[in-house]
Amino acid sequence: MALVLDSAAQDLLFREARTANTFTEEPVSDEQVQAIYDLVKYGPTAFNQSPLRVTLIRSDEARERLCGHMAEGNQPKTRTAPLVAVLSYHLDFHERLPELLPHAPHIKDAVFSEESVRESAGSLNATLQAAYFLIGVRAAGLAAGPMTGFDADGVNKEFFGDGRQRVLMVVNIGKPGPDAWFPRSPRLSYDDVVTVL
Template sequence: MSLILDPAAQDLLFREAHTANTFTDEPVTDEQVKAVYDLVKYAPTAFNQSPLRVVLVRSAEARERLLGHMSEGNRAKTAAAPLTAILAADNEFHEELPKLFPHFPQAKDAFFSERAVRERSAAFNAALQVGYFIVGVRAAGLAAGPMTGYDPEGVNKEFFADGEHAVLAVVNIGKPGDDAFRPRSPRLEFDEVVTTV
């Protein structure tokens, strides 16, 4: 193989990693989440814009608020997960650009003065960060259960009342429990995906 990453790490992050549907009751600590974020922050984004925002749902009250917006098939596993994270795109990310992209401080106004442009850019670049977030959770030895089965408008109103954020995913996090993983589904092969021109 021509990969530098050792086979055990390849398995942990990719080949043996599955979406988890059950979790043990072992808590996920703030230190673990901070370690995950310290990896996630290096995701590639245009102009280093970093639009991902994360809400950690820890309290029983916040979890109940979230459960009301989850699809029926996702409620029980979200209720039982030791930690749930709401991952959203901040449509006002450009306010941070002078700090994050100091070589071109005028990027804030030069490229992102229009709301529609910011929303498209925030959604795309935060989605890149969501992928890194899932891999970061795996790197911490935890399992991730990312979901899109929820009412996005409801989640946005419930947790982002300012109207400046758009939820992209809800992710349950923890140590995998009994029967956490479904059998691996097929994936497309290299020749079905890659063309050379």
């Protein structure tokens, strides 16, 4: 095998992992979420920027506020998932760069002085972090149901009223329930994707 990760871990993280559409009632604890974050925070980003923000939706009131902005087909699973996370990026992530890059504090102003640059970098790097987060959920033995079917402007206004955070995706998290999976869709082959020059 060319991979160091054992076959069981490969299955857990990739081959057998699926996007869940139903969940059991087993709760997801704050300790589990912290363990997930404490693992995935080491994923690489440009300049070690950390624009991802995670808003956990636990209360019934917050869940109904969120469901009001979800696409109709995503509302039932969002209402019944043990935990819902709204993944967003913060436009002012650069303010934390001096502590994250103590050897290069000048990067904050040299690279990220313009908001348009921060928006582009924040979106890209938080999306990377969101992908690590999904893998971390799987590493915790849980299933994730990431969704982009929602009114982004509505979610931003509802949960991030100051306009400094922008939603990327909503993720339902928990143990998979009955009929949790849609049939596995095909993937492109190595030869379809990889070009050697």
